[in-house]
Structures are given as structure tokens and as C-alpha cells.
Amino acid sequence: MNSLFKALNDPTRRSILELLREQPRTAGEIAEHFQFSKPTISHHLDLLRQADLVSSDKQGQFVTYTLNMTVMDELLGWLLQFKS
Amino acid sequence: MNSLFKALNDPTRRSILELLREQPRTAGEIAEHFQFSKPTISHHLDLLRQADLVSSDKQGQFVTYTLNMTVMDELLGWLLQFKS
């Protein structure tokens, strides 16, 4: 739960999740959408992976990142505890 | 949205929310549940208030904190955007 909230506590990382909502993308494609350096984006992707919010798959030189919804469901459960 | 995720990104603050889920409590009652100093808890309560996750009401010397669900609903909406 800690790594999840930590990962979500950054606007760039939340934007990345919204990008991946549409479709999987490579690290480079993701980086193109932001003004930060590639190492910075790589670091954000690492935190998202640590939180299990995304998974990564290496194909040749490219690394494709995919949104992983299962952890979001956990957050949803935590939230719903307040709705009663 | 920033202040919301920021507020949620701390286990103590999330515990405070869970405490308040049961019933409103004064700052002192909340502080009793933790090992941190009262100023530290006061600071956490301040961040929760900034995120509009709680509201505070001063009655005499006591300040009662109450959970505020409306912002949680906003988070819920953000989450549900991924479920489709």
C-alpha cells in the first residue's frame, strides 16, 4: 500500500498511467510526452513498476510498459471501506 | 488532486482517516493513538485538512476533526477512469 500511494503521489507518474490507459508504450514513447530527461522518466517508470502499477516487457532494444489494473483494484477496495 | 495524493501518501495520515471513519474525534484523541508528538499529529491533520479530506471544528479548547467524503469521491472517479 505504501509503494502504491508513493507512486501515485506525483503528477508525472499519474500522467504516465493515463497514457498507458490507452495502450502499452515503450519507454521512449512515454518519454516523448514529457519535457523531462529520459533518465528521469525511467526513474518514474521504475517507481510505477515497484508499485506494480505497470509491468515491463523487453523486446529487443525496446522496453514496453503496460498498465496493470490489479493494484488499482486494491486501492478501490481501500477507498470503498469509507463508503459505508 | 495533488494535495489529495500528497495527503494520502503517509501511513499515519491514512490511519487517521481510518480512525475518523468510525466517528469524529478531537486532535488529542487522535494523537493518543500514535506514538508521535502532538505537533507532529497536528501537522498531519493540517495536511489532511488542506486536501479537504477532513474538516475541523473548534468547540472551546477542543478541535474536533471529521472525515469528509466528497474528495474521496473525486479519487474514486479518477480511479474508475481506468476501469473501461
Added chain:
DNA sequence: TAGTCATTTAGACAAATATCTAAATACCCT
């Protein structure tokens, strides 16, 4: 009015975080 209690404010400090540049790694192609 003085003393006490509840809470917050102020200021300090160590740890965590977001960012960068430079370098390393890994893969592809000729």
C-alpha cells in the same frame, strides 16, 4: 488574575524525493 489544559506555530534537522548529466548496458545492423 493565575494556573492549567488543548492545540497550533516556529524553527531546526535528517531523510526522502525529483531532477539532471555522464556513463554503462544491451541490442541491432552492416
Added chain:
DNA sequence: AGGGTATTTAGATATTTGTCTAAATGACTA
């Protein structure tokens, strides 16, 4: 093998964060 491309790792730095103690504020009570 060598050069180019994609990505990550390493290391540095400024900012933010969580915590503390000491002091201030505000309210009750004798």
C-alpha cells in the same frame, strides 16, 4: 568488430517531507 539506438545505472544536488522541542495561543476554572 564497430557504430548507432534504446534504456538504465550512478552519482550529484536542490527541494520537500516527517519529525522533534520550545514557545505561543486560546480557553476553562478556581
